[in-house]
Amino acid sequence: MTTKTLSKRRKSLEVGKKRIISHLSLQKSVPTARIIRGLREEFGVSQHLLVRLSGYSPRSIVSWSKGTKATRPASVKFTELARLFQALADLTQDRGEVTAWLQEPNEAFDGSTPLQVIERGESDRIWRMIYYLRSGEPS
Secondary structure, eight states: OOOOHHHHHHHHHHSOHHHHHHHHHHTTOOOHHHHHHHHHHHHOOOOOHHHHHHOOOOOHHHHHTTTTOOOHHHHHHHHHHHHHHHHHHHHHSOHHHHHHTTTSOGGTTTTTOOHHHHHTTHHHHHHHHHHHHOOOOOO
């Protein structure tokens, strides 16, 4: 690898989270339809739950799951949801537990369900919890 290539890679790692997610959502390798299908099949996410998690209408989600190109913000949102589900699945033995966990009240979120935390736009609280669980550090 050349020095120029290494320099570019280092710079790309230093880019903020929002920009990285935006960049990845523009890649053609993971279409929104595949992400939606994966969430439904691998994690048993219902249509109703997808609507609540994403904030998009049932009609839009059905359209995107059939292959219609999603808007850029929708692609970013579904990429983020896929990453969140994968991170949560890495902490459990059963992928089905993730969907159930999202709907159970949790003391770590002041009695709110993780789903409610996501709906309020506070998914960073869940990511912080994942970080502490992975690292073993006390919160």
